[in-house]
Amino acid sequence: MAQDVLVFAELTEEGKLAAITFELLGAARRVAQALGGQVACAILGAGLDGHSQEAIARGADRVLIVDDPLLKDYLGEAYVPVGERLAKGVAPALILMGQTPMGRDMAPRLAARLGTAVAMDCIDLEVREGRIIFTRPCYGGNAHAKYSFNTSPAMATLRAKAQEPLEPDPSRQGQVERLEAGLDPASIPTRLVGREKQKVEGVRLEDARIIVSGGRGMGGPEGFRKLEELAQLLGGAVGASRAACDLGWYPVSAQIGLTGKVVTPDLYIAVGISGASQHMAGISQVKNIVAINKDPEANIFRAARWGIVADWKEIIPLMIEKVKVMKEVGR
Amino acid sequence: MALHIVCCVKQVPDPETPPSQFRVDEAQKKVIPAPGIAPVPSQYDPIGVEAALRVRDALGDVKISVISMGPEAFRDAIKHCLAMGADEGYLIDDPALYEADHWVTAQVLAQAIKEKLSPFHLIIAGRQAVDWDMGVVGPTIAEILGLPCITIVKSVQVVDGKVRGERVLLDGFETVEAPLPAVVTVSNELGEPRYPQLRQIMMAARKQVTVWKAADLGLDVAQLKNRVNLEALYIPQVKVETEFIEGDTADEKVEKLLQRLREAKLI
Numbered sequence: 001m002a003q004d005v006l007v008f009a010e011l012t013e014e015g016k017l018a019a020i021t022f023e024l025l026g027a028a029r030r031v032a033q034a035l036g037g038q039v040a041c042a043i044l045g046a047g048l049d050g051h052s053q054e055a056i057a058r059g060a061d062r063v064l065i066v067d068d069p070l071l072k073d074y075l076g077e078a079y080v081p082v083g084e085r086l087a088k089g090v091a092p093a094l095i096l097m098g099q100t101p102m103g104r105d106m107a108p109r110l111a112a113r114l115g116t117a118v119a120m121d122c123i124d125l126e127v128r129e130g131r132i133i134f135t136r137p138c139y140g141g142n143a144h145a146k147y148s149f150n151t152s153p154a155m156a157t158l159r160a161k162a163q164e165p166l167e168p169d170p171s172r173q174g175q176v177e178r179l180e181a182g183l184d185p186a187s188i189p190t191r192l193v194g195r196e197k198q199k200v201e202g203v204r205l206e207d208a209r210i211i212v213s214g215g216r217g218m219g220g221p222e223g224f225r226k227l228e229e230l231a232q233l234l235g236g237a238v239g240a241s242r243a244a245c246d247l248g249w250y251p252v253s254a255q256i257g258l259t260g261k262v263v264t265p266d267l268y269i270a271v272g273i274s275g276a277s278q279h280m281a282g283i284s285q286v287k288n289i290v291a292i293n294k295d296p297e298a299n300i301f302r303a304a305r306w307g308i309v310a311d312w313k314e315i316i317p318l319m320i321e322k323v324k325v326m327k328e329v330g331r
Numbered sequence: 332m333a334l335h336i337v338c339c340v341k342q343v344p345d346p347e348t349p350p351s352q353f354r355v356d357e358a359q360k361k362v363i364p365a366p367g368i369a370p371v372p373s374q375y376d377p378i379g380v381e382a383a384l385r386v387r388d389a390l391g392d393v394k395i396s397v398i399s400m401g402p403e404a405f406r407d408a409i410k411h412c413l414a415m416g417a418d419e420g421y422l423i424d425d426p427a428l429y430e431a432d433h434w435v436t437a438q439v440l441a442q443a444i445k446e447k448l449s450p451f452h453l454i455i456a457g458r459q460a461v462d463w464d465m466g467v468v469g470p471t472i473a474e475i476l477g478l479p480c481i482t483i484v485k486s487v488q489v490v491d492g493k494v495r496g497e498r499v500l501l502d503g504f505e506t507v508e509a510p511l512p513a514v515v516t517v518s519n520e521l522g523e524p525r526y527p528q529l530r531q532i533m534m535a536a537r538k539q540v541t542v543w544k545a546a547d548l549g550l551d552v553a554q555l556k557n558r559v560n561l562e563a564l565y566i567p568q569v570k571v572e573t574e575f576i577e578g579d580t581a582d583e584k585v586e587k588l589l590q591r592l593r594e595a596k597l598i
Contacts, residue, residue: 075507076480076481077479100501101483104466104482104483105480108467108469108474109471109474109480111471113474116558117434117467117558117559120464121466133562136464138465138564139346139362139462139463140464142566143355143564143566144564144565144567145360145564146561146562148562150558151558190481190507190509191508192506193495193506193507194506195500195505195506197502197503206501234598252519252520258346258461260519267597276347277349277353280350288597289571290592296575299349301573301575302350303571304571305574306573306575306588307575309575310581314581318585319589322585322586323589326589326598
């Protein structure tokens with residue numbers, strides 16, 4: 001019986017192990033413990049160096065390194081066959097990936113090649129009588145669904161910040177194996193033509209601990225400059241509701257919601273956002289929401305831990321001022 | 332040579348349904364449709380049709396087929412896409428498939444496209460359906476048919492027998508090129524789908540939607556086994572006690588709010 005868990009690591013743009021990898025390893029450790037198996041961590045990339053020890057410290061028993069120039073950037077047609085070979089070698093009970101551009105592309109395709117399925121965007125997993133049960137939001141976060149698998153391995157992608165990483169333990173021991181990618185460039189039908197980075201001031205929405213977000217109640221694009229100022233002071237990022245993006249007040253790349261991004265900051269400040277289902281789908285796992293809205297009946301207040309019923313124009317400039325003072329005093 | 336694009340679409344309960352009217356039958360593990368709120372095409376699917384129409388706008392000689400799998404009511408989603416400008420509609424309506432998981436759905440759609448809609452050059456699906464939010468049917472169809480796949484793109488272009496998609500990344504996008512035939516899945520960054528004109532809606536109403544059963548596709552439903560089980564479906568109990576910050580002045584309110592946030596170590 002397969003008992004091991006295989007994690008596919010993700011690297012940041014700077015080539016470091018991404019935070020989601022530690023969360024995946026944390027979850028993998030808990031499942032492996034319950035099943036009595038080991039945690040293997042696969043790291044695919046080019047010019048990999050120094051990740052193994054970190055992965056072990058974060059919970060891996062085995063690290064499988066596949067270092068090949070063809071794996072420099074994620075490309076499904078290259079990563080999926082390598083992933084397939086690794087998965088067949090490890091023969092795990094469970095495969096975990098992040099709910100990221102890579103995981104969203106790779107997980108369903110790898111599942112199909114392994115003759116199994118995948119539960120995407122899970123927020124929890126538990127072992128019950130030897131079976132793994134996955135919990136995931138659906139219907140835009142209005143409902144949760146639990147799944148089990150008829151096929152093996154079970155597979156899931158995990159939403160960012162849904163699972164706790166382990167504290168790094170530098171004394172943990174593990175085994176490092178280097179494997180060949182075995183890729184023939186001629187067998188890769190797709191080609192990465194180019195990549196364009198968007199200028200993001202400060203932090204990305206996906207990584208932000210604090211998000212300040214504006215909706216239709218902002219009344220125009222000018223208000224978003226104020227939100228940017230506040231976000232910058234708080235070390236956060238700016239998001240927007242679909243209504244605000246549709247009106248052209250803020251770029252669609254910052255859209256949060258069912259159509260748009262799903263985010264999990266520690267603090268979400270919703271300004272002039274009514275809280276339509278469309279928007280709530282993007283923040284269903286956020287625990288600390290501040291709602292600032294003129295309408296005391298706005299749906300957003302139902303999900304908010306703190307609410308201020310007022311026009312944002314009275315509140316946000318004052319917040320900016322006071323946070324500035326706070327920071328100066330703190331210094 | 333005419334290009335043939337197949338768009339996969341689905342009908343879903345309106346995701347804009349107010350949360351207060353959202354109900355789940357936990358025993359049946361199904362969502363109870365909110366009374367008086369009509370189902371709609373899953374939001375990413377008309378965006379897929381929009382992508383196909385833009386390819387047609389650019390190239391001219393393009394046939395667009397729309398395919399769906401589900402009960403009779405799904406015909407409405409197909410009709411919507413026909414009204415947008417798609418040419419032909421197909422529905423796989425077989426009660427034996429109503430409980431299909433994502434794997435079986437992909438299997439049936441792939442088989443239908445291969446058996447009935449060949450030759451085809453491009454399959455377009457939404458990034459995910461907005462009911463189950465799974466996002467696996469598109470890439471799974473690609474694997475079943477052995478085709479290259481570009482997921483979650485904000486633009487689709489066909490040039491010289493190749494498709495180019497701009498994949499949305501966390502901090503920008505990347506352009507990936509694949510030879511045809513291929514599968515792409517589209518995201519909202521592609522832009523608003525065009526809204527059908529009344530004349531187009533009336534023309535679409537007259538168009539026939541071809542309906543198949545699994546057997547018509549050469550499939551034996553007994554061989555189609557779900558790979559996952561839905562164990563439970565429920566409305567999560569989120570207990571949020573909202574504290575409305577009161578104060579005589581805005582200053583006082585902001586002061587109090589910041590104090591709460593500091594106490595909670597959030598700022």
